Amino acid sequence: MSSAQVNVAAENGEIINKEAKPFLKWARLLLKSKTGTVGFLIVFLIVLVSLTAKWIAPHDPAAINPANMLLPPFWMDGGTAAHLLGTDNLGRDILSRIIYGSQVSLMVGVTSVILAGIIGVFIGLISGFYGGIIDNILMRLVDSFLAIPNILFALVILTIFGPSVITLIVVLGVTNWVSYARLVRGEVLSIKEREFVKAARSIGVKNNKIILRHLLPNVISSFIVISTLSVATTIILEASLSFLGLGIQPPTVSWGGILSDGRDYLATSWWLATFPGVTITITVLGIIFLGDWLRDVLDPHSQGRS
Amino acid sequence: MVKYFIRRVLQTIPVLLIISFIIFSLVFVAGDPVALMLPEDASFEDVENLREALGLDRPFLVQYGSYVVNLLQGDFGESFRFNQSALPIVLDRLPATIELAVAAMLVAIVISIPLGIWSATKRNSSLDLLATGGAVIGKAMPNFWLGIMLILLFSVTLGWFPVSGRGTMLHLVLPAITLGTGIAAEMTRLIRSSMIDILNQDYVRTAKSKGIHDFFVVYKHAFRNSLIPVVTITALQTSTVVGGALITETVFSWPGLGQLLIQAVNTRDMAVVQACVFVIAILVILMNLFADLLYRLLDPRIKYN
Numbered sequence: 001m002s003s004a005q006v007n008v009a010a011e012n013g014e015i016i017n018k019e020a021k022p023f024l025k026w027a028r029l030l031l032k033s034k035t036g037t038v039g040f041l042i043v044f045l046i047v048l049v050s051l052t053a054k055w056i057a058p059h060d061p062a063a064i065n066p067a068n069m070l071l072p073p074f075w076m077d078g079g080t081a082a083h084l085l086g087t088d089n090l091g092r093d094i095l096s097r098i099i100y101g102s103q104v105s106l107m108v109g110v111t112s113v114i115l116a117g118i119i120g121v122f123i124g125l126i127s128g129f130y131g132g133i134i135d136n137i138l139m140r141l142v143d144s145f146l147a148i149p150n151i152l153f154a155l156v157i158l159t160i161f162g163p164s165v166i167t168l169i170v171v172l173g174v175t176n177w178v179s180y181a182r183l184v185r186g187e188v189l190s191i192k193e194r195e196f197v198k199a200a201r202s203i204g205v206k207n208n209k210i211i212l213r214h215l216l217p218n219v220i221s222s223f224i225v226i227s228t229l230s231v232a233t234t235i236i237l238e239a240s241l242s243f244l245g246l247g248i249q250p251p252t253v254s255w256g257g258i259l260s261d262g263r264d265y266l267a268t269s270w271w272l273a274t275f276p277g278v279t280i281t282i283t284v285l286g287i288i289f290l291g292d293w294l295r296d297v298l299d300p301h302s303q304g305r306s
Numbered sequence: 307m308v309k310y311f312i313r314r315v316l317q318t319i320p321v322l323l324i325i326s327f328i329i330f331s332l333v334f335v336a337g338d339p340v341a342l343m344l345p346e347d348a349s350f351e352d353v354e355n356l357r358e359a360l361g362l363d364r365p366f367l368v369q370y371g372s373y374v375v376n377l378l379q380g381d382f383g384e385s386f387r388f389n390q391s392a393l394p395i396v397l398d399r400l401p402a403t404i405e406l407a408v409a410a411m412l413v414a415i416v417i418s419i420p421l422g423i424w425s426a427t428k429r430n431s432s433l434d435l436l437a438t439g440g441a442v443i444g445k446a447m448p449n450f451w452l453g454i455m456l457i458l459l460f461s462v463t464l465g466w467f468p469v470s471g472r473g474t475m476l477h478l479v480l481p482a483i484t485l486g487t488g489i490a491a492e493m494t495r496l497i498r499s500s501m502i503d504i505l506n507q508d509y510v511r512t513a514k515s516k517g518i519h520d521f522f523v524v525y526k527h528a529f530r531n532s533l534i535p536v537v538t539i540t541a542l543q544t545s546t547v548v549g550g551a552l553i554t555e556t557v558f559s560w561p562g563l564g565q566l567l568i569q570a571v572n573t574r575d576m577a578v579v580q581a582c583v584f585v586i587a588i589l590v591i592l593m594n595l596f597a598d599l600l601y602r603l604l605d606p607r608i609k610y611n
Contacts, residue, residue: 140317144324147587147594149549152567156579159571160332236448240553243450244568256448263454267462274458277451284446 029297036296039289046283050102057096058082061253065091070269086271088261094271098279101255104248105283108169109235113227115173120180121223125211127181128188135185142178150175150237158246168247172234183226187219221298228291232284239280255280307602314598318591323374325587329580330373334366382584383577387570392577396563396585402472403562406485406555407547409478411540413486414493421490422497426505427524437494444491449550453484453557470559481558485550489543493536500532507531534604541597545590 030036049056068091074084085094127138145153157171191197192215200210241247242256250257255276262272357363361372376382382392425437460480461469467480504510505528513523548563555564563582570578 140320141324143317143321144328144587146545147321147325147590148583149545149552149586149590151549151552152583152586155552155567155571156329156332156583159574159576159579160335232446239448240450243448244553244556246571259451259454266454266458270458273451273454277448277455280451281443281447284448285442288442288446 030293033293033296035289036293039286039291039293042282042286043290046102046286047106049099050106053099053103057093057099058084059093059096061092061097061100062251063092067091070265070272072269073271085275086269088258088272089265089269094258094275097253097258098255098276100253101258101276102279102283104165104252104254105235105238105280108165108172108238108248109231112169112172112176112234112238113230115169116176116230117180117223117227119173120177121184121216121219123177124181124184124219125188125215128185129192129207129211129215138181139185142181145175145178151240154237154241155244155246158241163241163246163249165248165252168238168241172237176230176234179226179230180223183222184219187222188215191215191218225291225295225298228287228294232287232291235280235284235287310602311599314595318595321591322587325584326374326377327370329583330370333576333580334369377584382581385570385575385578387573387575387578392581393585395578396566396581399561399563399566400585402560403548403551403555403564405478406481406560406562407551409482410485410489410547410551410554413482414489417486417490418493418497422494423501423524423529425494426498426501427520429502438498441491441494444487444494447488449484449488450553450557452487453480453554456480456484457557472561477558481554481560484557485547485554488550489547492543492546493540497532497536500535501528504528504532534601537604538597538601541593541600544593548586548590 030040065087068083068087070089071080071083071087071091072078073086074081083093083095085098087093088097123138123141127135153175154171157174158167161167197210197214200214205213238247238254239256239259242254243260245260248254248257258276259273259280262269262274262276265272354363361369380393382396384390385392385395388395421437421440425431425434428434457469457480460466468474468477471477505524510523510528513527514520518527551562552564552567554560555562556568559565563586567579567582569575570582
């Protein structure tokens with residue numbers, strides 16, 4: 001809500017109720033749910049960290065310092081406050097690398113989910129609305145994608161086109177659209193039988209207008225819920241691919257990449273592989289909490305079910 | 307039933323065709339293998355001759371047609387790394403992956419069934435919170451990272467289990483737990499919500515009101531029925547399980563499909579990559595078919611149309 005609205009609202013008591021309500025309503029709903037609040041705070045913090053990485057990271061994430069190789073975290077013998085979470089085999093600061101790594105993880109997670117959402121919602125709307133042979137063909141396409149595990153499909157495409165951030169976003173987008181398509185198709189199948197759609201049809205509203213004006217707005221809430229949860233799984237998938245060496249390539253820092261580096265030093269320096277994994281887990285946990293809360297709020301049918 | 311089964315089997319044909327088309331197109335786009343096969347100073351004529359000999363000068367659809375004919379004969383091409391047909395190499399690794407997947411499923415079942423029932427019958431108890439909380443954390447943890455942490459704790463620090471490889475039962479424990487906990491997380495949530503649904507049904511209330519002991523209500527009346535969605539959704543998880551196995555195998559150097567695939571990907575051994583994709587896709591399709599039929603067998607209320 002903009003400050004201008006607040007000013008207008010302050011002048012007129014009635015408008016206060018009208019204008020300030022949505023924000024307050026959402027805040028109140030959020031505070032009612034413990035996990036929702038925790039999830040929101042985690043996600044907010046991670047986004048803030050990734051946006052301000054430049055200023056809050058204590059060191060250059062790529063700065064190699066042979067004198068500080070494999071320093072343990074600060075609370076252990078030999079650790080220093082200068083490197084709170086220790087350093088890696090090249091003397092790079094782990095905390096700074098994790099902070100910078102959040103940028104790539106979030107960026108890839110969010111953009112690829114948007115891409116998947118656009119493809120999936122489009123196909124789901126078309127498939128559900130037109131039905132018949134179009135639906136049949138598109139659903140066989142969905143079946144085909146479901147038969148190949150995401151990670152396998154991603155591996156094949158990354159092998160052929162070579163790993164890069166853009167390829168990775170496209171790959172994750174192209175592998176994840178299926179869940180949107182199925183969900184949107186299912187919703188459209190039931191929505192299109194409802195009175196308001198029949199009414200629109202009977203007065204001769206064109207098909208694409210029905211899809212855009214009547215069907216699309218009704219699938220938005222499911223879209224938001226599934227997108228949030230999708231970001232969580234995509235972050236894990238990206239980390240897995242980077243771990244396998246086919247995701248984000250050095251010198252760009254990614255959580256999966258730091259983890260992969262740390263694997264070779266497991267016997268001597270446990271912190272290398274531990275901290276990035278903890279970071280991924282906490283981030284994904286926050287997103288799941290936020291997504292579950294959104295589902296409860298946006299879709300009353302599923303409340304308390306899981 | 308038989309009619310339905312036949313129709314479902316026939317439905318897999320277009321799916322397999324679409325998969326083969328996607329894979330073929332991707333490999334086609336990937337470029338000319340001839341450039342890799344000939345020395346750099348090969349003449350234009352040599353390149354053309356080899357392309358002709360391999361049939362690469364033919365139109366896209368003609369090439370795809372002969373590709374499909376080869377696939378039907380189980381011919382995915384030669385692996386240049388092993389100098390032999392790709393399919394037997396892949397099938398050779400399949401038992402190891404299946405062994406891991408089955409062990410992981412067992413781990414998942416052992417964890418999730420008691421936990422799911424327990425948390426559903428004692429809703430909002432501290433155990434329920436622990437179970438649901440554990441399930442969420444299990445879902446949030448990257449599988450491969452859990453594997454690394456288990457190696458760190460049980461192999462490196464305590465020395466109880468071997469770090470990697472396959473052979474004894476001890477080798478199987480950590481990979482199975484790694485892959486199994488991820489599945490268990492999903493299954494616990496499923497069993498819990500399925501049980502909660504069933505416990506609210508009229509027949510369960512009737513059984514309770516007749517004075518039947520809670521234990522029998524839960525196990526005889528509720529649990530059996532709650533298994534219907536659980537069993538089928540579990541079978542539908544095959545794709546996730548196999549996907550997870552691919553990474554778990556890499557972490558533990560488990561000599562299955564996953565390890566073979568990653569090696570093939572790194573050496574660009576496309577014949578093996580393609581054979582892997584098809585074998586896994588067929589496995590997933592068969593399991594989905596199985597899940598569908600099982601669902602109908604377990605629940606006679608479902609009609610076959």
